[in-house]
Amino acid sequence: MLFAAQVLLDVTPRSLARPLDYAVPQSLADSVAIGAPVLVPLGSRPAVGYVVSVGEPQVTDGLRDIVDVLGDPLFDEARWNLASWIAREYACRPIDALRLFLPPGSSPKVAKREDGWRLKPPPTSPATERLVELLDPGYRPPAAAHRQRAIVAALVNGPLRVSELRAAIGPPDAALAALQKKGVVAIFEQRRWRSVSGGLAREDRRHTLTKAQAEAVEAIVKASPGSVVLLDGVTGSGKTEVYMQAVDAVLRQGRRAIVLVPEISLTPQTVGRFRARFGAQLAVLHSRLSDGERYDQWQLASSGEARVVIGARSALFAPVRDLGLVVIDEEHEPSYKQSSEPRYHARDVARELVRRQGAVLVLGSATPSLESLHASETGEVRRVVLPARATGAPMPAVTVVDMTQEFADGNRTMFSRPLAAALDDVIARRGKAVLFINRRGFASFVLCRECGFVPHCESCSVSLTYHEDRSSLVCHHCGHTEALPQRCPRCGSPYLRRFGTGTQRVEAEIVSRWPDVPVVRMDADTTARKGGHERVLAEFEQAPFGVLVGTQMIAKGLDYPDVELVGIVDADTGMHMPDFRATERTFQLLMQVSGRAGRAARPGRVVVQTYWPDHPAVRAVVSGDRSALVAGELAERRELGYPPFGRLARVLVASPSRSAALSAADEIASRLAASVPADWMLLGPTEPAIGRLKGLYRRHIVVKAPPGVPLGPTLWAALTDGAARTGVRLAIDVDPYEML
Structure with missing residues (x-):
């Protein structure tokens, strides 16, 4: 009986997004199974794919044979079914969804060589190690064979890795070969699991549950x-x-x-x-x-x-x-x-x-x-x-400082008088404090005070951030870096001023005011290298006292019982973003970072610096009661049809050519208008907040639909069978969380 397999190809074109049928040769019948990686013909070249079903073919004419099975199955039917659901729900290619379930770095690739097509090995493969086992414990090597004697003695208590023997007695290869030839030892290989950082050392303390x-x-x-x-x-x-x-x-x-x-x-x-x-x-x-x-x-x-x-x-x-x-x-x-x-x-x-x-x-x-x-x-x-802390400790007291009043009273520093006094107090008692600023770098932007020029990224429609440690301007979107100019590139003025506050500037200010206080900074710059998070957290944990300065990565989940003070240097970042979740996110961030204080015996304090002290998010943090904020936000979303009272999708069009982006966005909007149900709403195309990113001009269309409606299948059908759009990138984002 002829069997066929549906194979999902690991290739890029959206036109090949669905599985294709291939015949299963008799020689491969026992090894073709769901999840198996296979080599199949695709036009004039081979391609790698994954078997997603096996059965009798509905059509036999023209079916080409699977060439080879490349390994054991990597997923089962349940995982393939879930991947298919993800592809439908989020309007993506099934292979992109399936890759979520594949072993990291295990996908084989096909490359063309001079002698034809060849498989490239996957970038990861099991690590092995050589072990030595003593077979004859009674064997006594000759007195002059010092290394053999050392090996036998070392193996009495059990097998050892060759690397362990090498560290203990020096190069063992010749001695091992002699012992192996005599049947005294056996050398074999076994799978070695690559070690993974165990995180910060902790004791297992099973507390009595409240x-x-x-x-x-x-x-x-x-x-x-x-x-x-x-x-x-x-x-x-x-x-x-x-x-x-x-x-x-x-x-x-x-x-x-x-x-x-x-x-x-x-x-x-x-x-x-x-x-x-x-x-x-x-x-x-x-x-x-x-x-x-x-x-x-x-x-x-x-x-x-x-x-x-x-x-x-x-x-x-x-x-x-x-x-x-x-x-x-x-x-x-x-x-x-x-x-x-x-x-x-x-x-x-x-x-x-x-x-x-x-x-x-x-x-x-x-x-x-x-x-x-x-x-x-x-x-x-x-x-x-x-409803309460497990230790019985009270929630920290929250003080809100109106920074407009601080400015009116002549305080031009980044620290309000209440925050500076609180830091003085904690430092005098050799305690620990956390300062939160949701912006890395030294200054948000640089501005010429004579002509108003602000350096922008050459590929993105955003200003560059000044980094003091590198004396450079950096784009936090594409990574572009350039030297800080000595004079304004537009008018030649030497008066370039740095505006805004970042983690580096807060760190520098603390070092200037309190030079003897250990300061640890945690942001994307200090944690960029592997193990960076563990290193920074361990440094702060082991310090007898000090200050941790960080971005939102310090705002949640971290548990340091000896932190007495949390200072929120700028509560307003993100408060007025063009995002219907802006108030919710501001409250969550402020509440989470406030919760780092006062988890042990000493009571905690929180100082919130803001220019908007009456903002609903700030009021909710001060009161510790979110009910009014939640009720207000839900009422507004119900009226506007935002989640959870409706569903959103964003269709983003991008191209190096502005005219191509505009034309494609108009064409896609027309196609959607003719395809979606009457009770859906289309907004746009319009330019998003960041109109150009990494050299691409961008337009987007927002789709609003009733709650519970599956958006993915309709959007996929409407947007994947259109005309080819040369040089245009299309992204479908169902239930988006940012629209910048």
Whole structure:
């Protein structure tokens, strides 16, 4: 009987987005299975693809044979079905969705050589190591064979790696060869797992749960399969301990768990705590690992040796069998939304994953998203509250400083008088403080005071940020860097002034005012290298006293009991962004960073510097009551049809040619207008806030639809069968989280 396989090709053109049928030769019948990487003919050249189904062909004429099977299956039918759902939901190619589930760096490629087409090996492969085992413990080497005698003595207690012998006795190769020839030792290879940083060292301290924590664990453990629990707990309420005890309960049931944190800055502390509790059962997956390290962690999960996977967004796609629990910590964070294809949201994919696998999803946050809060009000998810800190410590007192009054009173420095006094007090008592400024660099921009010239990026429609340590101007969008000019390029004036405040400037000001105080800066510059987050956090943790200056990566999840003071240098960043989530995000950020203070015996203080002291987000932080803010924001979104009362999609058009971008955007808008249902709304095409980025001119169209409506299939059908748009890039973003 002739069998055929549907093969999803690992190629770029959207015209080849769907699986193609290939015949299965008899010689490959036993090895062609769902998930297997295969080599197939595509026109006049070979291509790599993945088998997504096997069965009797509907049409046999013209089917070409699969050339070869390139390895064992890399995914199963369940994962392919979920990848297909992601492709439909987020209007992307199935291969882009499927790549989420493949082992990191494992995809084979085809390259043309002089002698024909050849497979390039994947960039990662299992690491092996040579071990030596003693077969004859009674053997006594000759007295003169000192190295042989040392080897035999070293192996009495068990096998050793060749590298260990080399470190202990020097080059062992000749002596090993002699012993192996006599049958005294055996040399063999075994798989070596590449080590991964264990995070910050932590002891496993199982605290007695508060009543609220115990009720939360019980609610999670007893939740019905496929359900969602929202863990709404104030900062310091012990959400991580609830997670760990829920994971422990799932493991005792013989099932497994995935725990997500929103960004790499949270990984060191969280991994340290989970590793202390679960040890070798833990696998870690995040973007700062090498391809080889991520490949090994993926394999640990696939083999079942690791029963708990923890990491950033991509850890959701680890090959975890018998999944019982998925935890998304800081579920409100926008970093759970992927910014490139496939533009999925981890929270929504996790809901679909637990539904299909009969697991439970826990969404945890001190400042839940409005979407999750609304879902709890409608009964779609169950909300469990942790209303107080686990230690019994009070929430920190919040002081708001009106910076317009500070300016009117003659204070021209970045530190208001209340913040400077609070820092003086903490430093005098050799305590610790955290200063938050949501902008890296030294100054936001440079301006000529004579003609008003501001240096802009040559490829992006944004101003350049001044970095003091490099004495250079940097674009934080494309990375373009140029030297700070000595004179204005437009008028020649020497009067170039630096405006705005960044982390480098705050650091410099602290060093100037308090020269003996240790200062640690945590931003994208200081943590750029591998292990940077662990190094910076460990430096602050081990300092007897000092100040941590950082961007939003210090604002959430970090637990330092000895932090007494949090100073928010500029609360207004992002407050008036052209984004319907601006108020919500401002509140979340301010509330989260405030929660770093006062987690232990000494009470905490928070000083918020702002030019908008009556802003709803600031008022909610001061009162500690978000109810008025939530009610107001939800009412406004209901009126305007924004999530959760409607769905959005963004279609972004970009091209090096401005005219091509404008023309393509108009054509796409017309196509959409003729394709979408009558109750959908189209806005645009218009120029987004950043009209040019990385050398590309940009236009976008916003689509608004009723809640619960699947946007992806309609957008995909409308936008992928149009005329070829030479030199134009098209991106579809369903449920976008930024529209700059």
